[in-house]
Amino acid sequence: MNEQNPTIPPALAGRAGLTRRNLLRGAGLASTAAFLAACGIKGTNAGGPSGSPSGSSSSSSSGSSESSGAPSSSSSSSAEVADLSDTDKTVTWSSWPEYLDVDPKDANKHPSIDQFEKATGIKVTYVEDVNDNNQYFAKIQPVLAAGQSIAADVFVVTDWMVAKLMRLGYLQDIDHSLIPNFKNLNPDLLNVSFDPGRKQSITWQSGFAGIAYNPKVTKPVESMDQLLTDPALKGKVTLLTEMRDTMGLVLLDLGYDCSNFTDAQFDEAVAKVQKAVSAGQIRQFTGNDYAQGLVSGDIAACAAWTGDVVQLQADNPFLKYVLPAKGCTLWSDNFVIPKGSKHKKNAELLINFYYQPDTAAEVADYVNYISPVVGAKEALLKSDPSVANNPLIFPSEDVMKRAHVFMALTEDQENRYNAAFSKLMGS
Template sequence: MSRRSLLRGSVAAGATLLAAGCGVPAAYVEEGARAGRDLSARDRTLDFANWPLYIDTDDEDPRKRPTLDAFREETGIAVRYTEEINDNDEFFGKISPSLMNHQETGRDLIVISDWMAARFVRLGWVQEMDRAAQPNVAKNLAAQLRTPAFDPGRLHSVPWQSGITGIAYNRRRLGRELRSTEELWADDLRGKVTLLSGLDESLSLLLQGDGVDVTRWTADDFHAVCERIEGLVRRKHIRRFTGNDYIKDLSTGDVLACQAYSGDVIQLQADNPDIEFVVPEEGAELWAESLMIPNLAQHKSNAEKLVDHYYRPEVAAELAAWVNYVCPVPAAQNVLADSGDEELVALAEDPLIFPDADMRSRLTIMRDIRSDERQEFAKKWNAIVGL
């Protein structure tokens, strides 16, 4: 089961939390109140919260994590690593009371999806990182990921891994190629198409399929997409909306085409070479899940060192070879290509891990759903998902 095979959280829950917490002006933390007492110099530890199945492990002993072990051996900093993030909204609910009340969370480093990271930045709940202490980040971060709208200059966030939300399909069963989002609505796919149920996960691809610039989409664009999708649901063209269980549907042949994540498809292809992944002609979303340092973290300097460790090309390559998502460190491609290992060389040549120039030209980072839009849009989208 891939890391993304764990459900990432419902938009409805996010809307509720937004109304209960994010919409309260008092929740905002001013810049001067975000830093805590940094104990890094005397306490050579840090607490790192991540998603399950999202870091390299030793084949013989899954409790060992080679890239973390190498960091400890090199720096003397021990990492207390927990796989406690199963859902963006659930994790938000877990740590938001502390952040809202100007208390430390017990975590020095967290990984959350960029749409949730945008919420943390807006609320002033994460600290700016010291890039002078992170030369590898400054040098090696992929250009396309450097300036997200929610965090200009990536001052508060650094991508852990990236990925693409595109189209997966079974070419042998379908009997033809798919090259555009518009082709999902062809008559021979009636009842054999699924879309992702999460608004943040599904919207970009659908907007791009309508020719919308997703860096500046409007409420009118959103409602036009909803009108189209509602019609397709009522005509039973769309079979259903899914979490990551589209993997099973696609594997069994119950669906022929679906919205899908690039990392999942790499793993599916190992068992079924008929499965293909497409970045549509109209474009697809390049997303990231990012490392952030919460307010009042007690080991900020240690956390910054760990972030920079993962931006060394050889470390990024080791991680990419295990997780199979889009690597945010392009220089890691040469490390794998020069490894002499047949499987690693193949990964270096895989455009779903290292997109080529043509593919990157069709990838865009969607602007975030603003706080004043989220509740209305989530209600509209969830009504369609529930039809």
């Protein structure tokens, strides 16, 4: 972390741009050799194999004014983008589908955004283009690696992706002085392992991964062990493509701690799932598209996320959700501000707005995930007590004790675990 150059070496940025331009010009053909040579995909890590020491790269960068020896203030963004917040009253916010309150009459309207726009005069462009952490990363990574701005001024990704983005130096420090409501953050979420003190990320929503089942086609399913081995469920079980949730649940079921485990324990968990896969127990690995199958009964039981199932239960009250006694995984999605954001201050005002208990309550009432904002429950007790008293949305102390966050992984661990997990999924 500390030896990492906060600014992306211009050598790298220049190289990436050159390749792209070559492509467009079609000059690659004329000099194939040069093309091939220039074609390497550069590391996103500043201390990459090109070995360009930060000092030399910053000196070569200095087309313009300030290339002070060692760039130590991590907040100075590489692109040196000026914050246009005060003159350009807009902000672009990328998030996941169905992750914000919606006007019951018009699905394109979000009442809380309207309130924010009215209160601050800042126009919000809300884009639901984050469907999968890895895919979103694949989309923004080349742009950020080249030191350019992505469309979003603020976006929402899961804990481990925040850790990865921080490791790569793609995020900006958040100015807490602009977010007085930050004091409402649930204290449990303040000193998370990947970002103690929440310098570069602030929680948006949290949720559990547990087990959902359809009582019309199966008897109660209480544990991961039953999900993976009960012959009555053969071919009617799905697991989540999110490696941390599926493997976290299995690790916990085996009696291990998913926030601190060894390679051997992980291998044991993989072997357990592999056995179920080989036996034909597992039908498919899914994102949140298990919903349809679970309701129709094609899927008898599956690993599932709380918010999804609570939303499904609104139309299908018979569906059941179980947080396994041996433990469930707890994840959070977080606001982060990428380098190159031109509306950083507006983004911070936006975060501050959503940390008001009343606004957080409004969002929780619709999205049904766990709000990180203290006071949201009290606010919601007045307007919609049924949601406020739902233990899956406002979990009790006892439930929270069973919930565990998956441990932070190094790049090497992540690659190995992902490869092992992909094999389970048949590719």
